[in-house]
Amino acid sequence: MARTDVQLMLDVKAGDEQSFALLLHRYRTPLVNFLYRMVRNREQAEDLAQEVFIRVYRARADYVPSAKFTTWLFRIATNLALNSVRDTRHQRMEVSLDAPVTVDSEEGDERPLDVAEKNPNIEEHLVQEAQRDMIRHAIDKLPEKQRAAVLLHKYQDLDYGEISKILSCSESALKSLLFRAYETLRVELAPLVALRGKS
Amino acid sequence: METRLLGYIDGRLKEKEQREMEKHLAGCPACTVRVNEFRSVSSLLDELPQIEPSAAFDVRVRARIAAEPVKQPWWSWLGAAPRVLVAASMLLLATVWVGHRPADSNNMASSNNPDETQIMQDQDLPVLENYDVLANFEPLTELPQPVSADEPTEQDM
Numbered sequence: 072m073a074r075t076d077v078q079l080m081l082d083v084k085a086g087d088e089q090s091f092a093l094l095l096h097r098y099r100t101p102l103v104n105f106l107y108r109m110v111r112n113r114e115q116a117e118d119l120a121q122e123v124f125i126r127v128y129r130a131r132a133d134y135v136p137s138a139k140f141t142t143w144l145f146r147i148a149t150n151l152a153l154n155s156v157r158d159t160r161h162q163r164m165e166v167s168l169d170a171p172v173t174v175d176s177e178e179g180d181e182r183p184l185d186v187a188e189k190n191p192n193i194e195e196h197l198v199q200e201a202q203r204d205m206i207r208h209a210i211d212k213l214p215e216k217q218r219a220a221v222l223l224h225k226y227q228d229l230d231y232g233e234i235s236k237i238l239s240c241s242e243s244a245l246k247s248l249l250f251r252a253y254e255t256l257r258v259e260l261a262p263l264v265a266l267r268g269k270s
Numbered sequence: 271m272e273t274r275l276l277g278y279i280d281g282r283l284k285e286k287e288q289r290e291m292e293k294h295l296a297g298c299p300a301c302t303v304r305v306n307e308f309r310s311v312s313s314l315l316d317e318l319p320q321i322e323p324s325a326a327f328d329v330r331v332r333a334r335i336a337a338e339p340v341k342q343p344w345w346s347w348l349g350a351a352p353r354v355l356v357a358a359s360m361l362l363l364a365t366v367w368v369g370h371r372p373a374d375s376n377n378m379a380s381s382n383n384p385d386e387t388q389i390m391q392d393q394d395l396p397v398l399e400n401y402d403v404l405a406n407f408e409p410l411t412e413l414p415q416p417v418s419a420d421e422p423t424e425q426d427m
Contacts, residue, residue, distance in 0.1 A: 088335075095331060103323045117327050124331050128338065206314050225315050230282065246273035253276060256311045257304075264310040 076140030084131045091131075094140075095124055101227060102148055108222050109152035110159070111211060119155060123148045139233060146237045149219050156215050202263060209259035217252035224249055275301065279308055 074082070074090070076097070082090035102123060107116035126147050210218055216238060223234045235245040257264075271294055277283045278291045295302050 091335070092332075095328065099323050099327060099331075100320065103327070104320050107321055108318075113321065113324075117323060117330075120323070120327070121331050121334060125334055125338070128335055203318060206318055210315075221315075224276075224280075225312065231277070243273070246276070249276050250273050253308050253311060256315075257307050260311055260314055263314060264307065267310065267314075 077136040080127075080131070080134050080140055081136065083128070084134050091128060094127070098141075098144060099124075102144070105145070105222055105227060106148060106152055108207075108210065108226070109149075109215075109219060110155050111207070115155065115159075119148070119151045122151055138236065141227070141229060142233045142236050145223060145227065145229070145233075149223070149237050153215050153219065205263055206260065209256050212259060213252050213255055217248055217255070220245060220248045221252045221256070271301065272304075275305055275308060279305060279312060 074093075076094065079090040079094050083094070099120065102120045103116055106119045106123075107113055110116055110119065123144065127144065210221065213221065220234060220238060223229050223237060229237070231242050231245055235242045238245060238248075240248070271291070274283060274287060274291055278288065278295075281288075283291060295305065
């Protein structure tokens with residue numbers, strides 16, 4: 072039977088480095104994805120994810136299983152992401168004005184649009200990418216805290232109690248935050264929803 | 271009611287809340303439309319693919335972990351140096367023993383018998399006399415006075 076996160080962390084506290092490797096393996100992908108969707112830059116997302124794991128490792132001696140491990144992990148990640156987004160907000164705005172038209176491949180490489188790409192379903196691929204871009208931009212437009220709430224709620228399968236602890240707010244405030252975020256997304260993605268409704 | 275819409279869509283409401291919401295939706299076309307729209311938004315969000323961390327990610331994390339200084343509790347140096355531990359224990363025991371040792375047996379006896387106290391003081395008299403001799407010993411007064419740290423020495427001048 073697989074050890075729980077808390078058990079693994081207690082083993083790390085006791086000096087078992089292998090348990091830390093298991094936690095790293097368990098959470099590297101969800102963490103990098105969450106951070107990537109928060110900061111929209113793969114390299115930065117990986118740097119932040121590294122920082123999260125390092126902070127967890129450094130705090131091992133003082134670890135007390137008073138809350139779920141994921142709450143702690145994503146709280147660190149969210150704080151780092153929010154700080155990073157706030158720090159780079161102006162920088163991103165300046166870059167976006169001069170940036171060439173790109174296709175974000177979701178592999179994280181912001182590469183220039185290559186129409187001559189060897190793809191048998193190039194048109195279908197481009198349509199799909201354009202729609203994904205629309206979804207990404209709709210998420211990007213959300214205020215940082217609403218964005219974090221949506222990402223934690225939608226992709227990390229965390230319950231309201233956990234998310235509210237991560238975001239340091241009450242459950243009712245979180246529900247209100249999520250409702251406002253989904254309202255914004257509903258408006259932003261209305262053309263896409265209508266398009267899907269027709270097809 | 272509107273803040274419960276997402277919980278209803280996710281199936282995260284309690285049984286009672288779920289029933290209340292279904293009852294509300296049955297009589298509220300606006301909320302029913304909103305539920306359907308939120309479901310569509312949720313489906314669109316599902317379309318974003320996941321990324322995989324780069325191959326270098328794990329290597330970099332492990333390298334940083336390996337570079338972390340080993341954090342040890344403050345008492346761990348005792349375990350690393352057993353001789354120091356033994357010496358410290360001995361010192362502690364000696365301190366406790368000296369601190370709790372009964373006063374000199376002669377003094378104990380003297381407290382019980384005033385006559386014996388007088389005899390004891392008489393026995394110590396030569397020592398006290400010697401103290402007076404040493405304290406007033408003239409050649410000692412001719413020795414140079416100790417130099418204070420604040421005062422300038424001849425070399426400084």
